[in-house]
Amino acid sequence: MWIMRFAATKEYMMTVTSEHPAWSAISTGQKQEFRRDVRRKRLVSHLLVVPLLLFIAVLFIGPILVMLSRSVENPELRAGLPVLAQSLEDWPGEALPDAKIFRALANDLSNADLRPERAAAARRLNYEVPGYRTLIMGSARKIGRMQDEIAADPKATLIGLDPRWGEMPYWHALRRAASPVTAYYLLAALDLKVDDSGSVVRTEPEQRIFVDILLRSLWVSVVVTTVCLLIAFPVANFMVVAGPRMRVVVLLSILLPFWTSLLVRTSAWIVVLQREGLINDILTGLSLVSDPLELIFNRFGVYVAMVHILLPFMVLPLYSVMQGIPPSYMRAAASLGARPVQAFWRVYLPMTLPGIGAGCLLTFILAVGYYITPALVGGAQDQMIGYFIAFFTDTRLNWGMASALSFILLSCILALYIGLGRYVGIGRLVGIDK
CATH class of the missing domain: 1.10.3720.10 (MetI-like)
Incomplete structure (x- = not known):
């Protein structure tokens, strides 16, 4: 009889809230028992949903987030030209870099262990400036025979090796590609780009597709x-x-x-x-x-x-x-x-x-x-x-x-x-x- 009365009381309590006038007629112990029962049922319901949420997070949301992260990742230059990427962090970009940065570029180009990563970096730079891949790969092949000249004057040697190393657009592209994250891909998807002054502008008419x-x-x-x-x-x-x-x-x-x-x-x-x-x-x-x-x-x-x-x-x-x-x-x-x-x-x-x-x-x-x-x-x-x-x-x-x-x-x-x-x-x- 007591159990039936208690169950009936709980059913009645489920129909009222703390704002309902009948709530004050329920004893404090019954209110506490009711709240514990509600919290327990809510916890059980949440635990039952956890496997489904994990399944969705691992097999659906996770791959989407990984895929979307690729649109801002920019690891190629830091992997293929690591010394140069670190040196460019202090370069203001107003004039050609000093001999230290040219020497860092020469060291990365002559490092045979970085050949696969350097090819990926060259492909990434080619997105910024057409022809950059040819510049990187051609300079890497020739620079091994010019170590003495590099040690004496790396800046003049690289510019003499290819005059494009003395042009600012190529260095601005290096500076943009050296950042660990980039807006290049997202801007390109909207037919936009960042110019040498750092402003967002529209791409050339023939590239707006x-x-x-x-x-x-x-x-x-x-x-x-x-x-x-x-x-x-x-x-x-x-x-x-x-x-x-x-x-x-x-x-x-x-x-x-x-x-x-x-x-x-x-x-x-x-x-x-x-x-x-x-x-x-x-x-x-x-x-x-x-x-x-x-x-x-x-x-x-x-x-x-x-x-x-x-x-x-x-x-x-x-x-x-x-x-x-x-x-x-x-x-x-x-x-x-x-x-x-x-x-x-x-x-x-x-x-x-x-x-x-x-x-x-x-x-x-x-x-x-x-x-x-x-x-x-x-x-x-x-x-x-x-x-x-x-x-x-x-x-x-x-x-x-x-x-x-x-x-x-x-x-x-x-x-x-x-x-x-x-x-x-x-x-x-x-x-x-x-």
Whole structure:
């Protein structure tokens, strides 16, 4: 009896708070026992979540942070020309360095043990000033035979070896590359750079490509997401109102692309859309066109292939939300005098916003980072930012630039998410808030 009374008291206490008038009627011992029980349950719930948090931190957040850190890391010069990098810390950069710094450069260039690291440093400096790699590697090959001249006058010897050692832009590039962290990659991803005076300026017109690539990627993703929404909304609504057999047929048709390789699906569109493909054969056979249309290796082919691949990611969230909307709501709106279009806009469409929001976010995020599909069915002017991230990672081995482009892309996605959360309400879009 006492246990039942105590349990009933605890259940009653769970319904009140310290601000509730009934809280004062509970004894001090019961209040303390209640607080201990709440703390114990809260601790247990937190401990149950710890493995999941560790899993996410180690396998998801950790690799992302490591990747993003590459966009500001600058270790090449300190590893390949260590003595010079340390000497440049005290150089103000207003005039050519003194003989001490030239001697440090000569020692690093003549050190055979630093050959692999020196090649990486030369490649890094070549990003700053084209031709720097040739200057570093050529000077390193020649300087071994000039040790006596270096000991007597290192400054004159190196300038005589290559006049570029007497030009300030090359030394300013060395000074910028000697810092352990750099904004070079992030600025380059936005078509910016630091000039010799230390000011941030735009790059030369022929080198301004990354902002256009980013805008192109965002635009293609917006178009693909919009087309997917326009197609998926009536399809999802049809699945809700259709009979069980037809619903299964449509659902299998939507899920079928998931059972096929992405590369195979993309390659199939090359066969269908090419000049001698199925679409052009039908159009020319019906005399709708006189010459085959260019449907592949351009922006149209990118749109078609990406919409086909990403359409299920829009249909399924919409279907899951529409399935939970009672049909009686539309009948109630009609009974109150609302026309069908008015009932759709004021009753049905607002209730589908969670599905629209989830589908659009998922489709846009997947589309903006696409790589294989634009690379196969698009032209040179249709490649998206994912292609260049892969290019700098695999071909150029420029992890810093790849990480900077990834950081810019991630920032755009986060900005979109925060903007929707502020002006639309993420909780409402994903179905948390009503």
